[in-house]
Amino acid sequence: MAPQSPRADKRTLIINAAVAVFAEKGFLLAPVSDIANRAGVADGTIYRYFKNKEDLLLSIFEQKMDELLVGLGEALARIDDPIEKVRRFALFHFQQVRDHRDAAEVLQVELRLSTKFLKEYRPIKLWAYLGVFGQIVREGQSLGIFRGDIDPFIGMWAFFGALDELAMQWVLSRKQDRFPLELAAEQVAGIFIRGMLVHQDPSPEEAP
Amino acid sequence: MAPQSPRADKRTLIINAAVAVFAEKGFLLAPVSDIANRAGVADGTIYRYFKNKEDLLLSIFEQKMDELLVGLGEALARIDDPIEKVRRFALFHFQQVRDHRDAAEVLQVELRLSTKFLKEYRPIKLWAYLGVFGQIVREGQSLGIFRGDIDPFIGMWAFFGALDELAMQWVLSRKQDRFPLELAAEQVAGIFIRGMLVHQDPSPEEAP
Amino acid sequence: MAPQSPRADKRTLIINAAVAVFAEKGFLLAPVSDIANRAGVADGTIYRYFKNKEDLLLSIFEQKMDELLVGLGEALARIDDPIEKVRRFALFHFQQVRDHRDAAEVLQVELRLSTKFLKEYRPIKLWAYLGVFGQIVREGQSLGIFRGDIDPFIGMWAFFGALDELAMQWVLSRKQDRFPLELAAEQVAGIFIRGMLVHQDPSPEEAP
Amino acid sequence: MAPQSPRADKRTLIINAAVAVFAEKGFLLAPVSDIANRAGVADGTIYRYFKNKEDLLLSIFEQKMDELLVGLGEALARIDDPIEKVRRFALFHFQQVRDHRDAAEVLQVELRLSTKFLKEYRPIKLWAYLGVFGQIVREGQSLGIFRGDIDPFIGMWAFFGALDELAMQWVLSRKQDRFPLELAAEQVAGIFIRGMLVHQDPSPEEAP
């Protein structure tokens, strides 16, 4: 097997291999030696770059969430309308899932589990990601677009849950059964936007 | 309490113990002997009632989902208004989470793992549970209350994802940090109902 | 291999195997699987009887020291003369070394090491064994036989060190090079007895 | 301090580091990389100066025993009286232990292990050290001071064992529990000297 990227350093090699193996078998069922094999290094080498298996998982969280946050920032850059931001958020999320399936699987499944068995770990980066949605809600509320009785905290978890669950279903379904992710993005965004709007009546003020 | 039938007793004993242990440690990290201890039976006895550890987990799903489905049926009985049904669904779901925390944790966290790694298993009962929401959407659409462009399939997963994620956050958060579940139910139901309504104009017709 | 004793239970089987293996390779260099093999049990079985490898070593200490203490008690029973007691102590010690070579090796080498790397462990039983010598010294001092300026604490460690070192040399030397243990016992006892006596002049009180 | 020769420097650096690390963790539990770290060299460098970890330990023995032998020679220089020599020997030994604790620990504890498990190695230097005591005994016997029935071989091991055991107890005990080493030296020397003397009274009869 040729190296995955010409200049991939060992650490990246291992992270990529771990993402693939964790996605396939799950963290707890994935032997470290599988990761080593896939990365083309010896078992012991992994421990030069990561304290232990758990640290490897956490490093993946950190790195992938960093990338996700950067991507989200770009996707929302120069968008002012909170409504449009919600749409872009949903679309961005599903695009990530499609383009980085393995990473998405690991983040979705293992990050969730990890809050249970990695007692120490607080997924701060995840909160930052979600917090973007919470912030959009608050902006919309200040602008009088979204209803003031929406709790941004509950709203952001509900939104994320909806995205995450659909992403999971998409990931888990067989290729031929898959719904178009753009449709899912549109539907979820549509429901949440309309669900949060102050009102949608025919009176002439909705559009400026 | 009079023992029902000795067999039913042991089986129930084991299931209840397993729910508690799986909730605490997670399926993969829970030793079968812990379950046996807690159930007050020998390790080997578990294998008289369940083929193996995995079968025990699946049996929990089946049984708990059965109970859930019955409960949901009762919660929605004699309600005709789809809007009210959505409200009751959300409320029922959160009540279950609060009243059966361990079972909820196992269903939420471990079921998610299982659908990924226990390749054989199809969580039909879960689909039935969700399908109720899908059916409500379709009813609302036939009645002209919900917009026809809502995809019931996507809608039901989004709704479930929102409920599930909030339930997870509630379950995982420390007692003092918990938001009121009734509020969460009201918020999620509110967003989805308004999000799916044909229109919500100010005229006094909200209830027919 | 037939079981070492017709009714040896598993625990005894494992202890005996461990004594042999530890004596041969030393605690740290002895794989648990070697012990299991020699005991004729599976590796895992050892962990039903002992918490871990260290606990196994400690259990050997406790058991063998118990046996040693009982034996020493018997060897000194009904002896009143402190001088004779010292002789019997030395002889008893060397007899034990000869008759239980493996156990002696483990006690000598590993017990000593253990004070270094088993931070928790205090070899109380060893102190009890030595304490017998200290007590003999004190008796002799009360009777006016041994000099009052002998420090029983220092004396007992010196005596034990002398016995232990000679035992070690005997154990380590090849068969043909071995000195007679009875001679060693007599010599060490002789040196310590004369070394502690108040005086050995010709006045009529030395022999009764 | 001016660097002597660069090579000698590194070798000494490594030996000193190894003494400290072996004393702290024990030979088998001490990672070579710990020694390298403490010496301020790379792991691989150690293998330029020593064949392997075992060779490093053995080199420490050789070097420290050489120093010990030189020191012992000086301590006994110009002393003629065998009795006084025994006293000086004991005192010298304990002074070394106090002044070179780490080295003493390694010599005492690890040397003991090594004679057992490093089958090849014969601690010739240790024999030379002890042999000095054996020689003192023989001198005393020729001079008619020490009893002829003392076996110098057994005597020297007994003497060394007594010194070694007390040194070990001193080294292992906590600071506040330590007995004065000078007292120990005096006691041990006293016991052995009196224990070996032909007689200590004015009258001529003990030996026939």
Next chain:
DNA sequence: AATGAATGAGAGTTCATTCAT
């Protein structure tokens, strides 16, 4: 000479499952 990243064999330990009682 010196480095230190890489190796990979081998360690202790766990635990789902079996089966003789």
Next chain:
DNA sequence: GATGAATGAACTCTCATTCAT
């Protein structure tokens, strides 16, 4: 039916040693 002692494969992780630079 019920037991629980026994199994042994499989796991994570360590570390002495090598060797390309």
